[in-house]
Amino acid sequence: MDRNFEYMFYGFAAAWIIVIVYVISIALRERRLRDELDRVKRMLEEGQRESK
Amino acid sequence: MRTKLIVILSVLAGALLAWNLHTIFLRVPDEASQGAIFRIFYFHFPAAVTSFTCFFVAMFSGLVYLNKRDLRFDAAAAAINEVAFAFATITLITGMIWGRIIWGIWWAWDPRITSYFICLLMYFGYFMMRRAVDEPHRRARLSAVLSILASVDIVIVWKSIEWFRTQHPGPVLEIRGGGGMAPGMEAPLFWNCLAFLLLESALVLVRMRQQSIQSEIESLRRYAHAF
Numbered sequence: 001m002d003r004n005f006e007y008m009f010y011g012f013a014a015a016w017i018i019v020i021v022y023v024i025s026i027a028l029r030e031r032r033l034r035d036e037l038d039r040v041k042r043m044l045e046e047g048q049r050e051s052k
Numbered sequence: 053m054r055t056k057l058i059v060i061l062s063v064l065a066g067a068l069l070a071w072n073l074h075t076i077f078l079r080v081p082d083e084a085s086q087g088a089i090f091r092i093f094y095f096h097f098p099a100a101v102t103s104f105t106c107f108f109v110a111m112f113s114g115l116v117y118l119n120k121r122d123l124r125f126d127a128a129a130a131a132i133n134e135v136a137f138a139f140a141t142i143t144l145i146t147g148m149i150w151g152r153i154i155w156g157i158w159w160a161w162d163p164r165i166t167s168y169f170i171c172l173l174m175y176f177g178y179f180m181m182r183r184a185v186d187e188p189h190r191r192a193r194l195s196a197v198l199s200i201l202a203s204v205d206i207v208i209v210w211k212s213i214e215w216f217r218t219q220h221p222g223p224v225l226e227i228r229g230g231g232g233m234a235p236g237m238e239a240p241l242f243w244n245c246l247a248f249l250l251l252e253s254a255l256v257l258v259r260m261r262q263q264s265i266q267s268e269i270e271s272l273r274r275y276a277h278a279f
Contacts, residue, residue, distance in 0.1 A: 004087035004153055011092035011149040015099070015142045019251075022138040026258055033265045040272045047276060 058257045065250035072247055075240045083237075092150045093224075098244040100143040102252055104206050106136035107175070111203040114196030126192035127267075129199060130182060131259035135252050137175050144168060155219065162219035164212040171209055174202040 076094045083090035113129035116122075147165070148158050159165070178198045185191040213222050214229075223230035225238065232238065 004089040007149055007153045008089045008091055011089070011146045012095065014145045014149060015095045018138060018142050018145065022135075023255070026255065026262070030258070030262055030265075033262055033269070037265055037269050037272075040269055040276070044272060044276050 054257055054261055058254050058261075061250050061254035061257070065247050065254060068243060068247035068250065072240050072244045075243075080237055080240060086154060089150060089153050092146050094241055094244050096143055096146040096150065097241055098248040099139045099146070101245055102248040103136040103139040103143060104210065105249070106132045106139070106252055106256070107199075107206055108203060110136065111199045114192075114199040117192050118196050121189065123188055123192055126188075126195060127263040128256075128260060129195060131256050131263060133175060133178060133199065134259060135255045137172070137179070138255075139248065139252060140168075140172055140175070144172060160219040163216040164209065164218075164220035167205060167209045167212050171202060171205045174198065174205060178202065 076091055082088050110129040110132040113125045117125035152158050226232035
């Protein structure tokens with residue numbers, strides 16, 4: 001029974017690790033995308049200022 | 053509006069998961085022959101059912117794309133498939149850990165497990181293909197076709213425990229013609245299915261929001277290049 005508890009823990013731990021790693025990867029992608037969007041918008045504004 | 057919905061879905065999923073974990077660990081007794089490890093089933097089954105549901109929704113989204121040629125449906129399908137893939141991986145890993153104790157082996161080339169593995173490989177191929185093809189409509193068309201092909205394998209995975217009686221246990225739940233679970237043991241399973249579905253919906257909405265940001269970036273770049 002002890003072994004069963006140990007492997008039950010491994011099972012739940014594995015499931016949560018997959019969820020957490022996936023959520024972190026999504027959060028990192030979100031930050032990267034928002035940074036990129038800000039950079040492109042800034043670039044566009046600078047370009048428009050220069051053309052004036 | 054979308055952010056508010058994501059928050060609501062996440063909070064609901066978190067609360068339901070916390071309540072379910074309390075029930076699974078503190079209220080549900082050990083299974084007579086398997087002991088405590090049978091509790092893995094409370095994550096294994098909901099992850100499988102909800103990921104299959106998502107794969108099918110993504111397949112329908114792909115079909116709608118093929119009909120309307122609207123890239124928003126392709127974006128939705130890709131977001132749904134990605135989230136479903138993460139949960140399908142949970143099913144495979146938790147199943148392997150359960151099998152290590154109950155069967156004494158990590159892996160068996162059993163029809164259910166093999167077809168499931170093939171299903172994961174097909175969706176892995178789906179994501180590889182999406183990275184490889186740049187032209188949006190070509191990528192969307194190929195994705196939809198791959199999604200349809202992979203969903204055929206999902207039907208095989210689902211029915212394999214009825215068609216072939218090998219290593220993997222046959223249907224357990226009464227709704228699938230199995231012997232059923234003891235009173236009080238089945239309800240947390242369905243509640244967990246709902247919790248997983250809520251969590252997956254929140255994640256899909258986040259991925260879809262990210263895809264809108266991505267297309268905004270691309271359209272701004274096109275606009276910048278036009279000048």
